Amino acid sequence: MPFTEKTVMDDRLCFISACLRAAEPMSRICSHYGISRKTGYKWLSRYRADGVAGLEERSRAPKTVGSRIDEEQSEKILALKSSHRTWGPRKILAKLARDYPERQWPAVSTVGDFLSRHDLTSPRQGRRASPASSGPIIEAVSANDSWSADFKGWFRTGDGVRCEPLTISDNYSRFLLVCHAVPRLTDEDIRPLFIDCFRQYGLPTALRTDNGAPFAHHFGLGGLSRFSVWLLKLDVWPDRITPGCPTQNGRHERMHRTLAEDTAQPPADTLALQQERLDQWRRIYNTERPHQGIGDKYPADLFSPSPRAYPEIIRPWDYPVDHLVLKVKRKGYIDFGGEAIYLSEAFNGEHVGIATMDDGRSVIRFRGFDLAYIDQGGKKVCCSGLARSGQTGT
Secondary structure (H helix, E strand, C coil): CCCCCCCCHHHHHHHHHHHHHHCCHHHHHHHHHCCCHHHHHHHHHHHHHHHHHHHCCCCCCCCCCCCCCCCHHHHHHHHHHHHHCCHHHHHHHHHHHHHHCCCCCCCCCHHHHHHHCCCCCCCCCCCCCCCCCCEEEECCCCCCCCCEEEEEECCCCCCCCEEEEEEEEECCCCCEEEEEEECCCCCHHHHHHHHHHHHHHCCCEEEEEECCCCCCCCCHHCCHHHHHHHHHHCEEEEEEECCHHHHHHCCCHHHHHHCCCCCCCCCCCCHHHHHHHHHHHHHHHHHHCCCCHHEEECCCHCCCCCCCCCCCCCCCCCCCCEECCCCCECCCCCEEEEEECCHHHCCCCCEEEEEEEECCCCCECCCCCEEEEECCCCCCCEEEEEEECCCCCC
């Protein structure tokens, strides 16, 4: 008698028969036929639903065909990519969906494949995961709660001139308020740009920066510089990130990467032409570029000027009557209790108030902020970090 050749369907029928007899546990039956329990239950379920026909192999082809890109869609996608070479498929689709809401657009993956076929994609290098760090003091929940300021790393224009843009952005809306090249990183060079910005957009609650000059100073109370003392006089909190933790200003740093890709690769021939690029890019960034972090909206959709107007004249601060008011001398010292106590040269010519606490210490205040404490001996300054005093000047 000749041998008969068993087919896969024969094995499946024998497997189903063994399952229906229930003479052995499911795991043992599956082991005998060389399949997993998951596969065994799959075939048993199909048999109960469709009988023997359920044991036939099913097509693995997708049930639906992916979206196709028609000629009009391809023209609009290629036009956007040509104008904004750093935009990926997600951003391009977000822009098209906003500009043409009545139209159906293909999936992100379909547009990504389309751009790849046209050699219009460049894979980004993977980045190492950054360690978790403590968050900033002020987290923005509405426009003007917190702004960020920093310098985008310098580069040279085509004629060899150094270009280092100062950038200021609103952390809630991502609105870019300032993008302007400065000749030097000094208080004298950046303050006029801040004044113009404050006049146009009002004052934020806090300004987040790193710990470098001119935003901060390594010596003196609280690392305050002349620039940050000026912020205190405007009642703007200097929200400095933890040293070595640029991720605390991650949104602003990410904007800098896009700024470099779009405007400085390669740089313009002259500084004047480079500034024209920066101005045009800021307009597009605020009013034409969808931002995934804010639901593909434009920053201009969410930003509005602050109700706190910039004061052209900063009024002197009247400390409460129980404060001893002292003027900071030229070298940053005050005379207190017969001792010369160093504060910071950033306070030269300013007036501070000293109040005695219930525990015998004296607190040094500048306007509405606590700067430090003086011990009971009246000689040693114990820095405690900047804090709002809760005292109101008149």
